[in-house]
Amino acid sequence: MSNNNESGVVTYNEVSADYLDNRQLKKGVAGWVLLASLGVSYVISGDFAGWNFGLAQGGFGGMLIATVLMGIMYTFMVFGLAELSSSLPTAGGGYSFARRAMGPWGGFLTGTAILLEYSIAPAAIAVFIGAYVNSIFGIDGPLVYAGCYIAFIGIHLLGAGEALKIMMCITGVAVIALLVFALGLIPHFDVNNLLDIAVNTEAAGATPFLPEGYIGIWSAIPFAIWLFLAVEGVPLAAEETTNPGRDMPRGIITAMVILLIFAFGVLFLAPGVAGSEMMKDHGAPLVGALQVVYGENSSIATFVNIVGLFGLIASFFSIIYAYSRQVFALSRAGYLPRFLSITGERKVPTMALIIPGIIGFLLSLTGEGDLMITMAVFGATISYALMMLSHIILRFKEPNLERPYRTPGGIFTTGIAFILSIVAFASTFLVSLEAAMWAGIFYAILVAxxxxxSRHHLVGKVPDEEFAAIAQAESELS
Known part of the structure; x- marks a missing residue:
C-alpha cells in the first residue's frame, strides 16, 4: 500500500501491472457528428413527456420563464464544459474536472451527483415509455420496463461503436416525429390556449400568465430542466472520441443549439393547440395535442405516438451509455468497487452497464415518473454547480493549462451558470420535498x-488521478 496522500485526504493502493489493460475503452469511435447526436439523444425524451408537468406548477408563463432561465444556464454551462472536456478528455467527465480543480473530495461529490442523475433518469423514462406503449398496445408496467433495460443494455454490450451508431439512427427517427408534430400543429396554434389554466387568487402575483404567481416560476424549474437534462453527459465519451480537443466543443455546442429549438417548439405548440389545462398532466402531450386537432385515431397522431417512442428510447438508450462510463471512471480510480470497471474483448464495462440497470429497473417499478424527474434534477444540479465551480477555479489555479477551446465570456459565463444551478437545486425542495429527501439519502450513502x-483504496495510475498528480507536481515546482 502506498501512502501517497494529498494532505492526508486519500490513500492510493498499488495495483497489478495489467490493471489498466483490463479496463480499456475503444478509442476513436466517435467524431463530432456522433457526439452532437449523443447530446441530442440524451435529452430528446424530455420533448415527448415530462416537461408538461411544469404547466401544472406554474402555468404557461411560469414554465416559459423557467425554460428561458434554464436555457441560459445550460447554454452557458455547455460553453464551460466545451472548454473543460477539450482540456481534460477522460471518461470521468465532470468527476475529472472537479478532481483536477478541487481534489478527491470534489471529484467524488461531482461524479456521484452525476451518477445519481443518470441512474434515476432512465427509470423515469422507462415509466414514460410504458405510458406510450400502453396508449398503442395496451401493455404497461414491469414487462415494458424490464424489456427496455434488457434490450438496450444488451445492445451496449455489443460495443461502443455499434451502440452509438444505432443510437444516432434512433435519434434521427425521433427528430422526424418532432418535425411532423410541429408541421401538423403550427397552422392550428392559438395564443389564447396558452393561458387557459384557472388563476390561483391566493398566490402572490397570480395572473392568467402566471396562474400560480411568482412561486410557480420556481416550481416549474425542475420540469424546464427536463428539456435539457443530460446534455452535459457528452464529455463522458471523451476517451472514445477521435479528436477530443476539436470534436468535443463542436459536438456539445451543436447539440445544445438543436435542443433549444426543440424545447421552445414543444413548449409553445402543444399547449398552444390543446390548451395548457389539458397538457399539464397528460402522459403523452405531443400525441394528445395532435388528437385534439386530427382525432384520436388519426394517422398523424398514431404516427407521432409510435415514432415518438423512438425519442424516449433514444434518451433511455444513451443515458445507459452515460451512467456506464461514469461508473467505469469512478470504479477504475477506486472510488467505487473496482470490479465495475473491468472491460472484456469488446472494450465495454459489463458490470457498469448491468448493476445500475438493475437498480434503475427496481426504481421504475414505483411508476412515479414525475417524482424521479425531481430526484434526477437534484443530482444534476449539484453536479452543475460543482462543474462550473471547477471551471472558475481552474482558470485561476491553472491559467496555462492547454485549452483548445475557451469559453466565451470566461468565468463570467460559468459564474452565471453556477448561480442558476444553485437556484435550480433549491427548486427541487419546493416541488417535492419527498423526492429531494430520497435523492439526498442515496447521495449521502455514496458519500459515506x-x-x-474508498478514499483509502484509490488507484493512482489512472488518467483522472494522473492528470491531478501532474498538476500538483507542476504547482510544487513552480
Missing part, C-alpha cells in the same frame, strides 16, 4: 462509502 472506505 467514500468517506469511510
Amino acid at each position: 462509502y467514500f468517506a469511510f472506505y
